[in-house]
Amino acid sequence: MIAGADKHQDLILTALPVVFYAAAPDERLYRPWVSQNSARITGFTPEAFASDPGLWVSRLHPDDRERVLAEFLKLPPDGACTVEYRWLMADQTYRWFLDTAVFTRESGAGDRRLAGLWMDVTKRKAAEAELEASRAELERSREELRALAGKLLTVQDEERRRISRDLHDDVSQRLAVIGLELEAVYGSLRSSSSPFKRQLRAIHKQVVRLSDDLRHLAYQFHQTIVEDLGLVVALQRYVNDFVRRTGVKARFIKRRVPEFLAQDVATCLYRVAQESLGNVAAHAKASHVTLELIGSDDEIRLTVRDSGVGMDVEAVRQRSRGLGLLSMTERVRLLNGSVELRSRPGQGTEVSVRLPLTMDQP
Ligand SMILES: Nc1ncnc2c1ncn2[C@@H]1O[C@H](COP(=O)(O)OP(=O)(O)OP(=O)(O)O)[C@@H](O)[C@H]1O
Numbered sequence: 001m002i003a004g005a006d007k008h009q010d011l012i013l014t015a016l017p018v019v020f021y022a023a024a025p026d027e028r029l030y031r032p033w034v035s036q037n038s039a040r041i042t043g044f045t046p047e048a049f050a051s052d053p054g055l056w057v058s059r060l061h062p063d064d065r066e067r068v069l070a071e072f073l074k075l076p077p078d079g080a081c082t083v084e085y086r087w088l089m090a091d092q093t094y095r096w097f098l099d100t101a102v103f104t105r106e107s108g109a110g111d112r113r114l115a116g117l118w119m120d121v122t123k124r125k126a127a128e129a130e131l132e133a134s135r136a137e138l139e140r141s142r143e144e145l146r147a148l149a150g151k152l153l154t155v156q157d158e159e160r161r162r163i164s165r166d167l168h169d170d171v172s173q174r175l176a177v178i179g180l181e182l183e184a185v186y187g188s189l190r191s192s193s194s195p196f197k198r199q200l201r202a203i204h205k206q207v208v209r210l211s212d213d214l215r216h217l218a219y220q221f222h223q224t225i226v227e228d229l230g231l232v233v234a235l236q237r238y239v240n241d242f243v244r245r246t247g248v249k250a251r252f253i254k255r256r257v258p259e260f261l262a263q264d265v266a267t268c269l270y271r272v273a274q275e276s277l278g279n280v281a282a283h284a285k286a287s288h289v290t291l292e293l294i295g296s297d298d299e300i301r302l303t304v305r306d307s308g309v310g311m312d313v314e315a316v317r318q319r320s321r322g323l324g325l326l327s328m329t330e331r332v333r334l335l336n337g338s339v340e341l342r343s344r345p346g347q348g349t350e351v352s353v354r355l356p357l358t359m360d361q362p
């Protein structure tokens with residue numbers, strides 16, 4: 001034996017929370033030889049293990065016992081195994097042990113023996129449990145946030161629907177009546193060049209413009225437009241309107257769009273187009289924009305690509321206070337879809353959304 005090896009062995013046995021053991025194969029772990037440090041680590045001396053064949057098994061945690069014994073029973077003659085379990089110490093507290101065992105041949109002898117170690121891993125287990133708990137907590141709050149985001153989007157949709165209805169059915173009608181009355185007053189004025197008449201005409205024009213803007217606003221908020229006209233027609237109208245308002249050239253390409261789209265899918269794509277075109281108008285300074293609506297067997301994809309100033313996507317993700325891209329992403333996620341945002345400063349922007357086509361089509 002190398003000089004000093006005993007010293008090293010002693011050092012290992014005193015410093016590490018590891019007990020070494022050996023047992024005859026037929027006895028498996030009944031009546032094992034254990035290293036001297038077992039008293040410090042388990043509270044039981046090597047003599048206690050040697051004299052009580054049931055000691056190790058009897059102190060396995062009831063919830064772990066069956067699993068651990070099964071693991072040892074199925075150990076083949078030249079196999080190895082590693083299991084973890086709780087074990088009741090002499091002080092009646094449970095601690096976690098990692099048990100690694102191998103079958104090995106004693107030098108000189110023909111017999112195989114089981115050799116192994118018990119390592120106290122209670123601290124690691126506690127840390128793992130803590131990590132697991134915080135992971136579960138994180139997942140729970142993420143779920144709550146998702147539910148909240150979903151609810152907010154629904155509330156937003158309902159609110160938009162209400163505002164749209166009020167604007168359209170009430171405010172816009174009343175404005176139309178005012179317009180008609182102004183027109184009547186204008187018509188009844190005799191003198192054709194009085195400044196009053198000119199002023200009246202200007203007011204009338206403003207009322208007509210206001211009424212147009214209001215109708216546009218109501219139209220923008222209106223959700224049933226997709227339900228009433230279908231996605232393709234609704235989008236085409238929206239694009240036409242966008243071109244008229246902004247002067248940006250637009251192309252709308254559609255291919256293999258399913259005839260029947262689930263309502264939530266259609267509405268979601270319409271909203272994505274609205275948000276994206278809204279962003280093109282507000283931020284892109286683009287000369288043209290292309291919308292592509294393309295279906296396949298199991299999904300539908302909407303891409304909005306502009307030729308504008310682009311952006312630094314990471315910087316926007318971290319710093320933007322806007323809600324457009326966020327709510328778009330959330331809407332799409334609620335329908336199990338995905339959003340891709342590709343852009344670089346000076347290189348235009350592309351928003352691409354994929355939604356799976358669901359089975360329950362109308
Ligand atoms: N097509 C685009 N071209 C250039 N920049 C864009 C484009 N779309 C979005 N951005 C940038 O990304 C930011 C975030 O967009 P987002 O739609 O989330 O918010 P917003 O438009 O600023 O505000 P909101 O949509 O809530 O009115 C914008 O402020 C803009 O800087």
Ligand SMILES: [Mg+2]
Pocket residue numbers: 275278279322323324325
């Ligand atoms: Mg926006």
